[in-house]
Amino acid sequence: MKEKPKIWVWLRPLKNYTPELYNRLFIKMKQSGVDAILPEIYNSWGAHYQSSRHKVLDNWLETILPLANGQNLEVHGWMWSMPNNQEEYVENHRDWYVVNALGEPAYQKPAYVGYYKFMCPNHEDVRQFVSANVAEISAIEGLSGVHLDYIRFPDVILPPALQPKYNIIQDREYPQYDYCYCDRCVEKFKNQSGINIREVDDPVKNKDWKIFRQNSVTELVNNYLVPEARQAGRMITAAVFPNWENVRQKWFDWDLDAFLPMLYAKFYNGGDEWLKENIEKEVASIRQHQQINSGLFVNSYDQDTFKSAIRTSLDAGANGIALFDASALKDEHYSVLKKLYNK
Numbered sequence: 001m002k003e004k005p006k007i008w009v010w011l012r013p014l015k016n017y018t019p020e021l022y023n024r025l026f027i028k029m030k031q032s033g034v035d036a037i038l039p040e041i042y043n044s045w046g047a048h049y050q051s052s053r054h055k056v057l058d059n060w061l062e063t064i065l066p067l068a069n070g071q072n073l074e075v076h077g078w079m080w081s082m083p084n085n086q087e088e089y090v091e092n093h094r095d096w097y098v099v100n101a102l103g104e105p106a107y108q109k110p111a112y113v114g115y116y117k118f119m120c121p122n123h124e125d126v127r128q129f130v131s132a133n134v135a136e137i138s139a140i141e142g143l144s145g146v147h148l149d150y151i152r153f154p155d156v157i158l159p160p161a162l163q164p165k166y167n168i169i170q171d172r173e174y175p176q177y178d179y180c181y182c183d184r185c186v187e188k189f190k191n192q193s194g195i196n197i198r199e200v201d202d203p204v205k206n207k208d209w210k211i212f213r214q215n216s217v218t219e220l221v222n223n224y225l226v227p228e229a230r231q232a233g234r235m236i237t238a239a240v241f242p243n244w245e246n247v248r249q250k251w252f253d254w255d256l257d258a259f260l261p262m263l264y265a266k267f268y269n270g271g272d273e274w275l276k277e278n279i280e281k282e283v284a285s286i287r288q289h290q291q292i293n294s295g296l297f298v299n300s301y302d303q304d305t306f307k308s309a310i311r312t313s314l315d316a317g318a319n320g321i322a323l324f325d326a327s328a329l330k331d332e333h334y335s336v337l338k339k340l341y342n343k
């Protein structure tokens with residue numbers, strides 16, 4: 001018999017939920033075969049736990065952690081990595097933020113949405129800041145792991161189905177979405193390659209420049225963030241992109257325990273065939289001990305299509321399923337999970 005697939009659920013604070021309701025939710029999850037929850041405890045504005053580093057929004061984690069532990073659910077602290085929307089940093093650490101190819105800094109003129117205030121992975125202070133965030137979360141008693149989100153650059157090209165929503169056509173990489181051209185990145189790349197990228201006619205065509213930026217995220221993950229989590233005896237995972245090149249996220253080079261690729265097929269105008277192709281490619285790209293958990297956007301599915309997407313994912317070689325998110329899970333979805341579990 002095949003091993004039961006691991007089931008993960010991303011969880012954001014639910015409106016008007018009392019401890020009693022959370023307790024009931026966790027019981028239901030456990031009975032349906034859910035193994036792990038990923039509560040969003042740091043969202044770049046503040047912390048939903050008693051942080052000594054960030055503005056404390058509330059003590060949500062302290063409420064739900066014992067309840068989830070009580071049901072034997074693994075709890076992985078979900079944290080935003082590169083965006084930083086805290087006023088204090090926007091005001092006092094402007095040099096921490098990425099700059100696009102037009103010279104516009106993200107703290108002042110973020111791409112697409114106001115919160116796309118990404119920090120530069122080549123800034124030593126940023127590396128220290130993010131790794132201290134991982135360390136603080138890793139130290140929380142009762143957590144199984146740290147889960148990295150937004151561990152990347154801003155999208156230079158959005159998924160195809162999202163472009164019309166922003167009323168843009170991205171048939172190539174355009175400079176206003178292309179990061180990071182801060183003094184630090186330009187200088188570091190020049191030292192490595194001898195090329196001043198600001199003087200190159202079409203930097204988009206420079207392959208080394210692309211690799212340089214992918215590597216800068218990889219170095220942050222492997223040299224700064226992974227050691228913090230491991231030292232505390234925690235797992236470390238990340239939410240990653242199928243179209244990784246568009247966010248400079250070469251995640252299969254990362255030394256993580258598991259990946260939760262956001263295989264939100266509808267965003268890519270895809271179906272189960274798209275899902276299958278991506279999982280097969282991803283499973284073949286990672287190391288033996290690592291795991292792929294197929295990230296599904298629950299709102300896209302009814303009972304039948306949900307079942308089919310899960311089946312497709314597991315048949316393609318995924319070790320588990322990650323569901324976005326708890327608020328989208330209806331009884332019809334839970335019943336599919338339950339049957340999977342009882343098989």
Ligand SMILES: [Zn+2]
Nearest residue numbers: 120180182185
């Ligand atoms: Zn930079």
